[in-house]
Amino acid sequence: MSEDSGTTKPRIRAKARVVPIAVDDDSLYEVRQKVYPRAVSGVFAHWRWALVWFTQILYYGLCWLPWNDRQAVLFHLVERKFYIFGWVFWPQDVFYLAVLLIISAFSLFLFTAVAGRLWCGYACPQTVYTEIFMWIEEKIEGDRARRMKLDAAPASPRKFAIKAAKYGAWGAVSLWTGITFVGYFTPIRELLPAMFQFDIGGWELFWALFYGGFTYLMAGVMREQVCKYMCPYARFQSVMFDADTLTITYDTLRGEPRGSRRKGEDHRAAGKGDCVDCGICVQVCPTGIDIRNGLQIECIGCAACIDACDQVMDKMNYPPGLIRYSTENAIRQKWDGRAILRHVLRPRVLIYSTALLILCVAFLWSLSTRSALRVDVIKDRRTLAREVEGEFIENVYTLQMMNMAERAQRFGIQVSGIDGARIDGASEVGMDPEQNRSLTLRVRTPMDAAPKGSHAIYFEVKGLDDPDLHAREKSVFTMP
């Protein structure tokens, strides 16, 4: 939606206006005007709050959930293991993390192609914490007008007290957020008592304050600037948009020419559009933009302007939806909801969906068939083979065994591939829960079992308590 592209294409912006971001070459940013968003209620505000509750109950609560005598979700850096409910992931499982990241990326592509910045508007931590911080601000400092008045007022004990209360409440939320964050890496049920006894490790304290401090800075102080200047997604999301992407759109054809009017006046006859130019859509915007200027990079898709405008339309007895979720094509060709939905299933969306589906199925399949036993066989390179007792050839191997289950297991080991091959010594091994063990095995074959050279040999490891656990590894047996 750049200003100078597509000369013959009808524009949906009636009064497009370029807001310069760079004032000159040296200063990279315009001087920030503090945004005082006005609180808003309505359908989309309810959705936003539902998502705040959902994500934050998840975030603050999940670290307290127990599972088999341990924390259900714990990224235990000290032990280098990630616990997620029944699963234990080892560094060897980084593959799953990579696939999970790819799935997240494709989900983001899909959601963005269908309905724009859903992530930004409803689920991004920046939005969620800003929402919480703005709620605290509104409760302590009052509504938009009172906040502006307070900021403009000279310093006074009352102003100081109000500001101190607000910063104190923000600080408390931030601190708890920081402690919770550290609680995902150090068991929180041990962390918190240690904290109250001032017995917390220096790094734990540091990271709690670091994360808490940045929560405060980003949700309390920087707010929309994070989205405007720091967020990489905001910069590249435009490549995922097309003319059929649902975005928050001001219906220019219906709204313009805007202007004030008396209630009950036949504004159509007076040549006016439905926009009463009350400016409330601008006041509620957390990034301080005017949606009537068209889709802008600053718009995080929070839909606050939709709620605000619908309330005004309701007061004026006009139909709602002057600002609504719509697409560029729909506005231009005056499509109804069904026509918009028909255009959702376009090649881009189908490709993203297919890729996402395949990845998800592969991920779940791989996760459900993941074995808790892992075996690596390493042949001893120092002595390739030796003759023992005048009738056997012996090769030595090291078995790297991992029992990734959270319970002790016994395993039986067998060799096959060469006639008469057997393990000299114990062929059973017991392993503790989550144990890594390396085992030296001597394998003997009769001297005449195979001709001179290298022969394939197979190590079969089977769980004695759990026959589903088995591994078969190939190695080489050398006959001198």
Place this chain on the structure above:
Amino acid sequence: MKLVLVLWPSFFVAGLAEALFFTLVNPHELYLLGQPVDWSPLATYSVGFFAFWFVCAASSLATMFLARPLQEGGSPAA
């Protein structure tokens, strides 16, 4: 704001580098100036992160410095 431009992308990349590096390398297997690193794992991870951040920030700073527009006569703009 220029500070953000240096510190933020480097923070981002340092986080990725940290995750990748310590997935592949166990902190107990590290040697510093010939001595095994015997700090607590959390300390190793933390120091590692800040080392990555510092290096990435240095790179961002150098990029910022070189990206400054040249004024007439070839001297960089103030």
